[in-house]
Amino acid sequence: MNEKLRNCIEKKTTSYTPIWFMRQAGRYLPEFREIRKKNPDFIKLCLNERLSAEISLQPIKRFDLDAVIIFSDILMIPYGLGQKIEFKKGIGPILGDLNFNVILNTKPNDFIEKLSPVYEAIKRVKKEAKDKNLIGFVGAPWTLLMYMLNKKSPKNNFDINKIIKNKSLMRDLIIKLEDIIFLHTKEQIKAGADIIQIFDSWAGLLPKNKLSEYCYIPTSKIVKNIKSLEIPVICFPKGIGENYIDFCSAVEPSCISIDYEIEPQWIKENLHGTPVQGGLDPKILLGDREEIKKNINKYLDVFKDYPYIFNLGHGVLPETKPETIEYVIQTIRNKK
Numbered sequence: 001m002n003e004k005l006r007n008c009i010e011k012k013t014t015s016y017t018p019i020w021f022m023r024q025a026g027r028y029l030p031e032f033r034e035i036r037k038k039n040p041d042f043i044k045l046c047l048n049e050r051l052s053a054e055i056s057l058q059p060i061k062r063f064d065l066d067a068v069i070i071f072s073d074i075l076m077i078p079y080g081l082g083q084k085i086e087f088k089k090g091i092g093p094i095l096g097d098l099n100f101n102v103i104l105n106t107k108p109n110d111f112i113e114k115l116s117p118v119y120e121a122i123k124r125v126k127k128e129a130k131d132k133n134l135i136g137f138v139g140a141p142w143t144l145l146m147y148m149l150n151k152k153s154p155k156n157n158f159d160i161n162k163i164i165k166n167k168s169l170m171r172d173l174i175i176k177l178e179d180i181i182f183l184h185t186k187e188q189i190k191a192g193a194d195i196i197q198i199f200d201s202w203a204g205l206l207p208k209n210k211l212s213e214y215c216y217i218p219t220s221k222i223v224k225n226i227k228s229l230e231i232p233v234i235c236f237p238k239g240i241g242e243n244y245i246d247f248c249s250a251v252e253p254s255c256i257s258i259d260y261e262i263e264p265q266w267i268k269e270n271l272h273g274t275p276v277q278g279g280l281d282p283k284i285l286l287g288d289r290e291e292i293k294k295n296i297n298k299y300l301d302v303f304k305d306y307p308y309i310f311n312l313g314h315g316v317l318p319e320t321k322p323e324t325i326e327y328v329i330q331t332i333r334n335k336k
């Protein structure tokens with residue numbers, strides 16, 4: 001079994017740099033686009049255990065990666081809680097109206113039943129990729145709440161005060177999400193996931209005085225529960241800048257995934273030994289090879305004697321050439 005990712009996180013090994021990519025299964029791969037073309041309903045595709053397993057395995061058939069991440073989506077949780085979800089080409093996810101009673105009264109067993117193809121896909125991947133770490137994932141409560149209430153990407157016109165105006169409802173929803181998110185990770189672990197990543201892609205929308213209530217506290221409860229199952233947790237609270245340090249003190253993740261706005265040297269100096277993942281701006285991979293190499297070396301040099309997992313500061317962009325991913329991996333493997 002290749003435990004390189006887990007060893008880097010748990011034993012803090014520094015002699016080998018494990019590599020995987022967020023969105024390593026996705027639109028930059030022609031073999032993914034081929035399947036996607038025939039499956040216009042994205043949620044249905046995520047619930048097709050055979051295809052979902054096949055897509056998860058696509059990147060490791062091409063590349064020398066240390067982990068598989070299950071092909072699914074963070075919005076499978078609102079789906080499992082009864083909210084309608086559609087993915088519109090060029091727009092992204094569009095969610096239906098939120099029925100609080102339906103959500104708050106969803107029974108754990110009904111949720112598990114609805115999402116069972118996700119767990120079946122994980123079992124298939126585990127069988128096929130015995131020699132790799134298998135990463136399961138969830139969205140953090142804040143990012144899920146944001147999608148559930150805003151019902152679309154917050155890229156344009158986002159008003160946080162509108163989202164959080166009903167305090168008591170927010171409290172009920174957060175409690176429900178903490179339970180359901182943990183349930184979803186527990187089922188992924190039972191099916192074979194041996195690492196969990198929590199994506200808080202929109203943590204950066206929270207002002208500093210709301211980070212604790214909406215990000216640190218709910219996330220730390222989930223992290224604690226996952227760690228009690230002896231499974232390491234990688235947290236990715238994207239866009240919170242210097243608050244990464246407070247995040248690590250409050251949440252105590254097993255590993256922290258950084259975005260491209262953070263200076264790697266600064267984070268290394270201010271963390272107290274928490275293993276680090278990622279950082280490189282995915283846009284760099286659209287440029288020339290000299291620039292790519294220079295930027296990879298920046299991260300590898302800073303984290304030379306520090307537990308570090310190579311990844312990007314966000315997902316692989318659809319415009320990325322698969323050959324570039326190969327080049328990145330070779331550059332890291334050949335580094336002396």
Ligand code: CP3
Nearest residue numbers: 022023024025026069070071072073074092093199201315
């Ligand atoms: O990393 C992997 O390879 C595993 C698969 C994965 C997907 N989504 C597949 C996907 C993971 C880990 C996610 C997480 C996810 N989903 C996040 C957190 C990470 C991040 O990007 O910040 C978020 C915010 C979502 C919600 C989501 N799903 C959006 C906003 C979109 C549309 C825009 C986009 O980025 O493509 C999706 C669709 C989605 N999820 C696709 C894939 C491969 C593209 C589907 C397609 O149109 O073919």
